[in-house]
Amino acid sequence: MSVNDDNSTAVDLALFGALGDLALRKLYVALYHLDREALMAPETRILGLARQEYDKDAFRARVRDALETRVRPDERTEESMNRFLARLDYIEIEFASPESYNQIAQWHGNSPRPLTIYLSVPARLYGEICANLSKSGCLDDESRVVVEKPIGYSLQTSEEINDAIGAVFDESRIYRIDHYLGKETVQNLLALRFANPLFGSQWNQSHISHVEITVAETVGIEGRWGYFDQAGQLRDMVQNHLMQLLCMIAMDPPSNLDADSIRDEKVKVLKALRPFEGERLSTDVVRGQYIAGTIAGKSVPGYLEEEGANVDSRTETFVAFKTEIQNWRWAGVPFYLRTGKRMPEKLSQIVIHFRPQSHYIFDNDQRSMAANKLIIRLQPDEGIALQVLTKDSGLDKGMRLRTGPLHLDFHQAFPSARIPDAYERLLLEVMKGQQYLFVRRDEIEYSWRWIDRMIEGWEARDILPKRYPAGSWGPVSSIAMITQDGRSWYEDY
Numbered sequence: 001m002s003v004n005d006d007n008s009t010a011v012d013l014a015l016f017g018a019l020g021d022l023a024l025r026k027l028y029v030a031l032y033h034l035d036r037e038a039l040m041a042p043e044t045r046i047l048g049l050a051r052q053e054y055d056k057d058a059f060r061a062r063v064r065d066a067l068e069t070r071v072r073p074d075e076r077t078e079e080s081m082n083r084f085l086a087r088l089d090y091i092e093i094e095f096a097s098p099e100s101y102n103q104i105a106q107w108h109g110n111s112p113r114p115l116t117i118y119l120s121v122p123a124r125l126y127g128e129i130c131a132n133l134s135k136s137g138c139l140d141d142e143s144r145v146v147v148e149k150p151i152g153y154s155l156q157t158s159e160e161i162n163d164a165i166g167a168v169f170d171e172s173r174i175y176r177i178d179h180y181l182g183k184e185t186v187q188n189l190l191a192l193r194f195a196n197p198l199f200g201s202q203w204n205q206s207h208i209s210h211v212e213i214t215v216a217e218t219v220g221i222e223g224r225w226g227y228f229d230q231a232g233q234l235r236d237m238v239q240n241h242l243m244q245l246l247c248m249i250a251m252d253p254p255s256n257l258d259a260d261s262i263r264d265e266k267v268k269v270l271k272a273l274r275p276f277e278g279e280r281l282s283t284d285v286v287r288g289q290y291i292a293g294t295i296a297g298k299s300v301p302g303y304l305e306e307e308g309a310n311v312d313s314r315t316e317t318f319v320a321f322k323t324e325i326q327n328w329r330w331a332g333v334p335f336y337l338r339t340g341k342r343m344p345e346k347l348s349q350i351v352i353h354f355r356p357q358s359h360y361i362f363d364n365d366q367r368s369m370a371a372n373k374l375i376i377r378l379q380p381d382e383g384i385a386l387q388v389l390t391k392d393s394g395l396d397k398g399m400r401l402r403t404g405p406l407h408l409d410f411h412q413a414f415p416s417a418r419i420p421d422a423y424e425r426l427l428l429e430v431m432k433g434q435q436y437l438f439v440r441r442d443e444i445e446y447s448w449r450w451i452d453r454m455i456e457g458w459e460a461r462d463i464l465p466k467r468y469p470a471g472s473w474g475p476v477s478s479i480a481m482i483t484q485d486g487r488s489w490y491e492d493y
């Protein structure tokens, strides 16, 4: 099956953690949309697995509630809701009890549909669940497993979890989710870079001076203190999502769209990332933690005042850093990345700064603006803008320059097309048996290796997060980090 083929094969989807936050907020909504758009095979069945006492009807009612809250009224009808809900079954099960797994084997029976396990549970349970599935005889060579991020909190723990999954499932059957790879605009990076010769020929250190990646969130930790305080923004967002964005921007062209061709190129980027050592841990990295502030006119508490908070926490909610990719394509090109919670707006954006003209003939006072920028808006207001220089119009303007965007706004360009949620694309690819949007084991491990060194450096040097008010763009030192290079974060939001 090719990546262009949108037909999924029928599967028996067994969803562990069926009453959890992710399932109720994201997964049923995504599955519903696939069904509504006839992208889910009619024979596909979905089994919810959790330990709460529900029967099938109560479970369907719970999922209906979740859909009614999250699917727009004009995107649901009684018929489309009922058709989707009729696919659902529920089994009450304690994941640690091997004896209860025969219920899953019975549900799957002799079905020709591949049993597709979705582990929407904390990663520490992955190994035990896989082992219990294997012992219960549910699995065969066609079975697949989908696992959520984060896989571990260090290289060592991720290796342990990957070993446990790998003891049961072959790598070709493991779908590691990084939901940023399912975002339509992130996939568009492949099209932008590899379908447009204009950019393909300029995508290197001869033409690009530096690259910025910003992933800003307005939310805080949303009641997830227990998880987040162990992780911090570096493990929660950088190790996975920002590293994947960096790879998509920096990788060499894959020879085709096969999963392994793409993943091989991403791994080369991760291996070439300059490690943080010595003074660079202080000069090129900024950790931050939000204090109380205001976002969109509303007061919000500081991190240490969140529900369940430990007032001594040193966990970072913001990270900015400057890195380099040590290879022929990118030698000498700084990559500036930043991500944080409680920022003034939700914004994921990549800015490619091209080098200025080598010989400049216009007014000298305009020289600093004389370079092109490519702005890739991942969310919200998805689109691509190329900042170009033109002559300012008017008889009195002489040869004065001005910058203006050549702008492709995806919502305006494709008004009838709904931008699907990342989980829709990812679940569809699982059903198609396509792995190119999922993360291979070595990608995760090279990323952890790099992140672990940063964390070890922070600990060895006792580098604490700097405070920043909620509603700001992070600690002032994250601005200084880039301005000391004579540059600034792109601010035309």
Ligand SMILES: NC(=O)C1=CN([C@@H]2O[C@H](COP(=O)(O)OP(=O)(O)OC[C@H]3O[C@@H](n4cnc5c(N)ncnc54)[C@H](OP(=O)(O)O)[C@@H]3O)[C@@H](O)[C@H]2O)C=CC1
Pocket: 016, 017, 018, 019, 020, 021, 022, 023, 049, 050, 051, 052, 093, 094, 095, 096, 119, 120, 121, 122, 123, 125, 148, 149, 150
């Ligand atoms: N929530 C999110 O936005 C995101 C989550 N993820 C990842 O997705 C996964 C799921 O996260 P999330 O939905 O937030 O987690 P939750 O804790 O909300 O959900 C976990 C579910 O698993 C059930 N469960 C846990 N342990 C057992 C057990 N031993 N036996 C039976 N049922 C059990 C829980 O039941 P009970 O309610 O009874 O405890 C609950 O239904 C995690 O790996 C997380 O890191 C990734 C990105 C974003």
Ligand SMILES: O=C1O[C@H](COP(=O)(O)O)[C@@H](O)[C@H](O)[C@H]1O
Pocket: 217, 219, 236, 237
């Ligand atoms: O994985 C995670 O991602 C969300 C941000 O995702 P987005 O699609 O809304 O950009 C983040 O809030 C969460 O902490 C993290 O676990």
